[in-house]
Amino acid sequence: MPRLAEVLGATVDELMQARPGAAAPRSKTAGKPAGRLVELALKGVAAAMGIAVAVLTMLDALDNQAAFLMLGLGLACLAIAQLPEGE
Numbered sequence: 814m815p816r817l818a819e820v821l822g823a824t825v826d827e828l829m830q831a832r833p834g835a836a837a838p839r840s841k842t843a844g845k846p847a848g849r850l851v852e853l854a855l856k857g858v859a860a861a862m863g864i865a866v867a868v869l870t871m872l873d874a875l876d877n878q879a880a881f882l883m884l885g886l887g888l889a890c891l892a893i894a895q896l897p898e899g900e
Contacts, residue, residue, distance in 0.1 A: 848898070855894040862887030 818825045862883045869875035 852894050855890040859887040859890040859894075862890075 815825055818828050821828070866875065866880050866883050870880060
């Protein structure tokens with residue numbers, strides 16, 4: 814415990830007085846399996862669109878209009894994933 818206190822720049826007493834609520838903030842969908850699944854799916858779609866555009870562009874199999882459409886869909890998915898939930 815003293816070594817941990819030294820690494821964290823705190824005293825042993827301060828570490829012993831820590832509260833469970835002082836941990837890192839939880840994500841907005843913590844504890845909600847459906848919400849986490851939707852957020853994961855949206856982020857996965859965005860990543861897939863970005864990777865697909867990169868690969869198809871390297872293969873010369875994608876025109877500019879389709880590339881912008883795919884990147885736009887990926888960006889929209891990221892934006893939706895970042896929307897705050899009504900609490």
